[in-house]
Amino acid sequence: MKPTSPHLGALAVGNIVLPNRLFVAPMAGVTDRPFRQLCKNLGAGYAVSEMVTARKDLWHTLKTSRRANHDGETTPIAVQIAGTDAAMMAEAAAYNIDRGAQIIDINMGCPAKKVCNKWAGSALMQDEPLALQIVEAVVAACLPHKVPVTLKMRTGWSLQHKNAERIARAAEQAGVAMLTVHGRTREQGYKGQAEYDTIAAVKAAVRVPVVANGDITTPEKALAVLRHTGADAIMIGRAAQGRPWIFGDIAHFLATGTHRAAPLTQQVKQWLLDHLGEHYGLYGEFAGVRTARKHIGWAVRTLPGGEAFRTRMNALDSCEAQVQAVADYFDELSLDHDRLPAAAVDVAEDDDAQEAREAACTAN
Numbered sequence: 001m002k003p004t005s006p007h008l009g010a011l012a013v014g015n016i017v018l019p020n021r022l023f024v025a026p027m028a029g030v031t032d033r034p035f036r037q038l039c040k041n042l043g044a045g046y047a048v049s050e051m052v053t054a055r056k057d058l059w060h061t062l063k064t065s066r067r068a069n070h071d072g073e074t075t076p077i078a079v080q081i082a083g084t085d086a087a088m089m090a091e092a093a094a095y096n097i098d099r100g101a102q103i104i105d106i107n108m109g110c111p112a113k114k115v116c117n118k119w120a121g122s123a124l125m126q127d128e129p130l131a132l133q134i135v136e137a138v139v140a141a142c143l144p145h146k147v148p149v150t151l152k153m154r155t156g157w158s159l160q161h162k163n164a165e166r167i168a169r170a171a172e173q174a175g176v177a178m179l180t181v182h183g184r185t186r187e188q189g190y191k192g193q194a195e196y197d198t199i200a201a202v203k204a205a206v207r208v209p210v211v212a213n214g215d216i217t218t219p220e221k222a223l224a225v226l227r228h229t230g231a232d233a234i235m236i237g238r239a240a241q242g243r244p245w246i247f248g249d250i251a252h253f254l255a256t257g258t259h260r261a262a263p264l265t266q267q268v269k270q271w272l273l274d275h276l277g278e279h280y281g282l283y284g285e286f287a288g289v290r291t292a293r294k295h296i297g298w299a300v301r302t303l304p305g306g307e308a309f310r311t312r313m314n315a316l317d318s319c320e321a322q323v324q325a326v327a328d329y330f331d332e333l334s335l336d337h338d339r340l341p342a343a344a345v346d347v348a349e350d351d352d353a354q355e356a357r358e359a360a361c362t363a364n
């Protein structure tokens with residue numbers, strides 16, 4: 001059936017066709033392979049891995065090898081790389097292509113002070129010649145493999161230095177196949193509101209697909225951002241934490257103009273249990289139980305008794321006990337709530353999210 005909205009169809013990124021235009025944002029410490037796959041299963045058309053450092057000496061670390069794990073992931077496999085040296089970034093691109101990457105994304109969006117012990121991520125936006133040098137080197141490394149290069153950035157360095165449009169034009173000229181813009185400056189971090197005028201200006205300035213990102217938390221907001229920016233796709237980060245079915249909700253709303261029913265409580269339980277199984281498989285018991293706590297916490301945070309459950313659950317330290325606790329919580333919830341009770345979506349960053357971001361943005 002033909003989509004009723006122009007925002008629903010497939011989208012070509014270079015020679016790769018994405019099934020839809022609803023993307024999961026790369027979130028270090030969150031969007032590992034199990035979580036990306038969960039989002040893809042529930043309606044996301046595209047997911048970018050957590051950033052992988054361009055520093056070769058860190059490629060052997062457990063953290064980097066887990067980040068480079070794409071076992072069984074629905075294609076296309078997209079890997080984000082971060083660094084400050086053009087040659088190293090080119091090498092990192094080639095290394096990840098060898099390991100299955102079909103799209104390489106350059107990180108100019110992370111506001112962490114230091115990536116790879118140097119200013120990187122969105123800090124690169126302050127040094128346009130270096131940013132361009134990196135883009136050119138990565139494109140040159142990917143070209144022989146026919147792997148498209150994409151770029152994720154912010155609106156600029158600070159309110160006084162919004163250079164996203166200039167960087168977008170230069171990056172397109174250098175061969176970048178898609179641009180994502182988070183509607184905040186680097187200086188803002190995650191404070192204040194994302195603005196979409198700059199994203200609209202970027203969209204108007206280039207021909208390659210532009211992805212709008214920042215503070216998209218509901219189907220209505222998704223539609224409003226698509227309309228305001230004219231963007232080809234949207235990317236969702238924090239609002240997918242604990243609610244990975246948001247992609248399906250948005251797709252339904254864009255297609256019909258109506259909201260679909262909340263998911264069945266038993267269905268949510270099963271999604272979470274399946275996710276935990278994959279998560280333990282990647283991290284093992286010790287790290288798996290600990291890193292799963294944030295995902296479980298996000299899943300229950302707005303639900304009845306969720307906070308008390310989270311406190312109890314955080315004290316458990318085996319996979320078996322964690323799985324049992326989650327199953328019991330949702331079984332009890334489903335006695336009174338056939339479907340997940342409605343809750344105001346709250347993307348205010350909680351301690352887990354902030355901790356994950358700060359720890360993860362060191363990239364190694």
Ligand SMILES: Cc1cc2nc3c(=O)[nH]c(=O)nc-3n(C[C@H](O)[C@H](O)[C@H](O)COP(=O)(O)O)c2cc1C
Pocket residue numbers: 025026027028029030050051080107108109110152182213214215216235236237238239353354356357358360
């Ligand atoms: C925990 C966390 C980790 C993040 N890690 C990355 C990252 O590795 N690379 C990147 O480009 N952006 C990263 N971001 C930024 C997101 O991709 C996204 O641009 C930002 O959260 C705004 O989108 P949202 O309002 O939908 O969350 C991270 C954000 C969070 C919350």
